[in-house]
Amino acid sequence: MKKYRSMVLISSGESSKSKGSDAVVDAFHQAIEKYDLGAEVCVTTIPDSSSVKNQPLVIVYPEAVAYGPVLEENVDFLVSEHLYKGRVAEALRVSDPFEMKRISWLLQRTGTMPAENRIVLEYVGVIDPTSINDFLTHDGGQAFAAAVEMKPQKIIDIIKKSGLRGRGGAGFPTGVKWQAVRDAPGDKKYIICNADESEPGTFKDRVILEGNPFSMIEAMLIAGYACGADEGYIYIRGEYLDALEKISNALRAAREFGGLGKNILNTGFNFDIHVHSGAGAYICGEETALLESIEGKRGEPRPKPPYPTTRGLWGKPTLINNVETLGNIPPIIHNGADWFRAQGTPSSPGTKVYTILGNVNKTGLMEVPMGITLREVIGIYGKGMKSGTFKFAQTGGSSGSIIPAILQDTPMDFDSYRNVGVALGSGALLICDDSNCIVDCVRVLMRFFKVESCGKCVPCRIGTEQALDIMTAISEGRGTMEHLAQLEWLSHGMEEFSNCGLGQTAGSPIKNMLDHFRAEVEAHIKLGVCPAGVCSMGK
Amino acid sequence: MPTINSVEDLKRLREEAQKIKEMRDQAGKTQIVVGMGTIGIAAGARETLKAILTFVEEKNLPDIILRQTGNLGLSGMDPVVKVTLPNQEEVVYVKVSPNIARKIMQDHVVGGNVLTEYVFKE
Numbered sequence: 001m002k003k004y005r006s007m008v009l010i011s012s013g014e015s016s017k018s019k020g021s022d023a024v025v026d027a028f029h030q031a032i033e034k035y036d037l038g039a040e041v042c043v044t045t046i047p048d049s050s051s052v053k054n055q056p057l058v059i060v061y062p063e064a065v066a067y068g069p070v071l072e073e074n075v076d077f078l079v080s081e082h083l084y085k086g087r088v089a090e091a092l093r094v095s096d097p098f099e100m101k102r103i104s105w106l107l108q109r110t111g112t113m114p115a116e117n118r119i120v121l122e123y124v125g126v127i128d129p130t131s132i133n134d135f136l137t138h139d140g141g142q143a144f145a146a147a148v149e150m151k152p153q154k155i156i157d158i159i160k161k162s163g164l165r166g167r168g169g170a171g172f173p174t175g176v177k178w179q180a181v182r183d184a185p186g187d188k189k190y191i192i193c194n195a196d197e198s199e200p201g202t203f204k205d206r207v208i209l210e211g212n213p214f215s216m217i218e219a220m221l222i223a224g225y226a227c228g229a230d231e232g233y234i235y236i237r238g239e240y241l242d243a244l245e246k247i248s249n250a251l252r253a254a255r256e257f258g259g260l261g262k263n264i265l266n267t268g269f270n271f272d273i274h275v276h277s278g279a280g281a282y283i284c285g286e287e288t289a290l291l292e293s294i295e296g297k298r299g300e301p302r303p304k305p306p307y308p309t310t311r312g313l314w315g316k317p318t319l320i321n322n323v324e325t326l327g328n329i330p331p332i333i334h335n336g337a338d339w340f341r342a343q344g345t346p347s348s349p350g351t352k353v354y355t356i357l358g359n360v361n362k363t364g365l366m367e368v369p370m371g372i373t374l375r376e377v378i379g380i381y382g383k384g385m386k387s388g389t390f391k392f393a394q395t396g397g398s399s400g401s402i403i404p405a406i407l408q409d410t411p412m413d414f415d416s417y418r419n420v421g422v423a424l425g426s427g428a429l430l431i432c433d434d435s436n437c438i439v440d441c442v443r444v445l446m447r448f449f450k451v452e453s454c455g456k457c458v459p460c461r462i463g464t465e466q467a468l469d470i471m472t473a474i475s476e477g478r479g480t481m482e483h484l485a486q487l488e489w490l491s492h493g494m495e496e497f498s499n500c501g502l503g504q505t506a507g508s509p510i511k512n513m514l515d516h517f518r519a520e521v522e523a524h525i526k527l528g529v530c531p532a533g534v535c536s537m538g539k
Numbered sequence: 540m541p542t543i544n545s546v547e548d549l550k551r552l553r554e555e556a557q558k559i560k561e562m563r564d565q566a567g568k569t570q571i572v573v574g575m576g577t578i579g580i581a582a583g584a585r586e587t588l589k590a591i592l593t594f595v596e597e598k599n600l601p602d603i604i605l606r607q608t609g610n611l612g613l614s615g616m617d618p619v620v621k622v623t624l625p626n627q628e629e630v631v632y633v634k635v636s637p638n639i640a641r642k643i644m645q646d647h648v649v650g651g652n653v654l655t656e657y658v659f660k661e
Contacts, residue, residue, distance in 0.1 A: 121612065124610065124611075125609050125610060125612060127608060128572075128606045129607070133559075134556075134606075136552055136553045137553070137556040137559075137560045139553075140553075141549050141553065142550075142553065144549075145549045145550060203577075203578075206576075206577060207576060207609060207610045210576045210577065210609045211576065211608065211609020211610055212609065240577070242576070258543040258544065259543065265544065265545055265548070266545045362615070364615060365612045
């Protein structure tokens, strides 16, 4: 991947365009060519990010300096001063304190280039996933070698100090979970890698497993050593045939190599890993349903507590971590907790892998520091909206939240999102423009939840069914205002009384819809029209 | 395949593996890497790989190392092929169909000219 020294972001939404941002973009390209900076500087356009009087706005990374308004005739001066000579052109800087507050999110990330922060994906796409030698060449196994020379408690202290939080969606502190398993009474303990990634639109875990399966084995070995477990399972989604093949081969190679089995590295530590393939049920990504599935029972969640850390697989203390969480372990052991804390935000250090999809110009996979905003994600990684303007984003496959456009400057980390009443989810970002209807979107989500609900507890089984009926009625023009009150009641009921995460999150899209898009829903009911022109309205 | 019995073994093996890699890099061999994740395979990376293999066999090219790797994170751009000629920088080709792969082999690997129209651009 090509790396640039500097990155120039130019606002070019509708109102910037009317003030001549297209000419500014062209002028930047010409000036960069003139000073022969093409190999060092890249130019990207972003949506409007400031008030009208500062448009067109130009932001230069890595210094995160904002200039505005930038006119065509200023561009040559700006390029020669800032990009060629390396001096900030104070005269053109945005000085308005109110404006600086509005774009203060930019200044928190000085010195970081967006594409350079790969921790989990560092060797994915670099090493040969079928060759253990290639893995060893790229520092493979070194974190485990360092770990077995430490006391188990020391490893857990490092993980705690690093502040790593579970990447499966809930954001539970990983070190605390490890400590709970270590402190749980019992001789037999298990480590489980949750690779049942069934959220629609996410494929980050698959890419990690396919690209670097050995790192997963290494992380599980470290977890086993730290928690005192001697057996591990990788629960892999049934549809991931290639990942299954790669991980099975990697396990075989690791066993022949002496990295798995009895008395590993002559330290008296025994560990072995089994692969268990899922059968296509969404619910089995929920940790207790996953345990039932491994035990050979029907994939239904267990009541909690007792938590799996004390009574998990076959009633024994069990550590369950997501693929991405485990992918962070070897780099943390290798580089130390302080190195990890230096990235991301203080409450959620590190990076997050997202899959970005929907109405953006460039879809795909990215690894970014925690605390980046949706606006940056769309502008920098998505290369702007493909059509229309940004309306809402859906995080985390299905069991995330609907993020309206007004929240696009909220830092994307666990706590900031919780404070504004939304959830980060497990890593998909579905970006929707204004041609999408919120009612239609929530109806599709409810159909998904209705189909995937396991039916064990009443709030989820009945709640998703009823919610789907009401959403269908609204989209077909049969909605009434009582329906909205019922939806609120249903969403609250599912969230409070469901047995597991599926039901608890099934209500949140409805809640987000009623919080942020109530007017649009009421238009369906009171006026009998779908403002976006998507719903059939019974015609 | 060697087996390991101690931490020292592991460290020694890593150094050996790195030495082998350095020798490989200096020995004047061309490295060709094909992205073979699920996305790559779905986009036809197997056919691309096959085309490259057939080309190497037909022309009986020496000193070529053909490897596979996971997804490179350039979604929508697959199949991805990375070509590194001895002592030169890595070139990343995207959307490489079997036909383009043969062209790359002929012009770049054999002829030494980079096919800029297929190179990945940000």
